[in-house]
Amino acid sequence: GDSVTQMEGPVTLSEEAFLTINCTYTATGYPSLFWYVQYPGEGLQLLLKATKADDKGSNKGFEATYRKETTSFHLEKGSVQVSDSAVYFCALYSGGSNYKLTFGKGTLLTVNP
Amino acid sequence: GAGVSQSPSNKVTEKGKDVELRCDPISGHTALYWYRQSLGQGLEFLIYFQGNSAPDKSGLPSDRFSAERTGGSVSTLTIQRTQQEDSAVYLCASSSNLGRGGRETQYFGPGTRLLVL
Numbered sequence: 449g450d451s452v453t454q455m456e457g458p459v460t461l462s463e464e465a466f467l468t469i470n471c472t473y474t475a476t477g478y479p480s481l482f483w484y485v486q487y488p489g490e491g492l493q494l495l496l497k498a499t500k501a502d503d504k505g506s507n508k509g510f511e512a513t514y515r516k517e518t519t520s521f522h523l524e525k526g527s528v529q530v531s532d533s534a535v536y537f538c539a540l541y542s543g544g545s546n547y548k549l550t551f552g553k554g555t556l557l558t559v560n561p
Numbered sequence: 562g563a564g565v566s567q568s569p570s571n572k573v574t575e576k577g578k579d580v581e582l583r584c585d586p587i588s589g590h591t592a593l594y595w596y597r598q599s600l601g602q603g604l605e606f607l608i609y610f611q612g613n614s615a616p617d618k619s620g621l622p623s624d625r626f627s628a629e630r631t632g633g634s635v636s637t638l639t640i641q642r643t644q645q646e647d648s649a650v651y652l653c654a655s656s657s658n659l660g661r662g663g664r665e666t667q668y669f670g671p672g673t674r675l676l677v678l
Contacts, residue, residue, distance in 0.1 A: 452603070484669075491565070491652065492604075492669035537603065547592060547611075547656070548620070549667060551603040 450475045454538045454552035461528055461559050469523040469555050471512075471538035479542040481505075481514055481521040482549065486535040495523075495536070528559045563587075565670035567653050573676045574643055582638045582673045586655030593636050594667060595628060598650040607651075610636060643677045650674050 455470040473479065483495040483505070496505030501516035510525045521538060538552040566585045574580050586593050595607040606620040610630045621627070625643075630636040640647055654667040 482666075489671075491671040492654075494666060494668070497666065539604075548594065548606040548609060548617075549604070550606075551596075553601070553603040 450479070450540060450542050450550040452538050452540055452550055452552035454536075454555055456553070457556040459555060459557045461557070463530055463559055463561050464527045465559075467523070467525040467528045467532075467557070469536055469538075469557070471521045471523065471552060473519050473521065473538075473540050475519075475540055475542040475550075477543055478516075479540040481512070482539040482541070483510070483512055483521070483523050484537040484539060484551075486537065486554070488534070492537065528557075530559050530561050533557055533559045565653055565655055565668055567651075567670040567673050569673060570671065571674045571676075573678065575678050576645060577642055579639065579641045580643055580675065582640075582651050582675070584636045584638070584653030584670060586634065586636070586653070587668055590655035590657050590668075591633065592656045592667075593630060594654040594656075595636070595638050596652045596654065597622075598652055598672070600649070604652065607638070640675075643675075645677050648675055648677045 451474045453472050480499045482497045484492040485495045486492050496507040498505040498514040504513045512521050512523045535554045535556050537554045539549045541549050568583045591612045593610040596604040598604050608628045609617040625641045628638045650672040652669055652672045654669045656667045
């Protein structure tokens with residue numbers, strides 16, 4: 449079955465540091481890949497997505513590239529801010545009839561000033 | 562509304578009681594999903610509604626869980642005879658049916674935090 453593995457947190461960084469959160473997946477076919485973010489007290493928000501190999505999703509300074517050869521979709525940001533503190537979830541959709549998303553367990557990021 | 566809304570935001574109940582959780586999807590979205598987020602776990606798919614079609618209930622963990630969607634809009638998730646292991650955040654999401662890209666992009670509500678004592 450489908451699965452998503454992302455690096456376990458928590459991750460603690462200083463402001464302006466470089467961020468990488470690793471995500472790898474197992475899926476049938478050619479899944480679409482997503483990063484969702486959950487700020488404290490809020491629901492999940494779509495951060496970025498990529499629907500085919502070598503696509504790069506980007507939003508708010510975050511980027512992730514769909515790497516089919518390594519089945520990965522690592523999230524990166526060059527300079528994090530305190531406001532980026534949140535839980536980040538990697539997810540995939542592999543084309544099932546119920547359109548459900550399969551999520552990783554989430555990575556808590558804390559950015560200190 | 563502008564986004565997916567859920568109520569209540571928090572619910573504390575006693576073991577054995579029934580609870581109802583409500584979800585209002587984004588206006589015009591035909592697909593609606595329920596997920597469960599347990600402590601230390603990722604999001605677990607529960608149920609999927611698409612228009613007037615029969616729902617996909619493949620993710621419901623037991624027959625104590627049920628959901629309905631009235632008029633193709635508002636949905637209610639009901640948990641009967643709650644157990645302590647039901648304590649979790651229950652998230653609702655909706656998506657449009659405009660092609661594959663539309664349907665797979667889900668928009669989430671803020672969730673209902675359920676605590677069973």
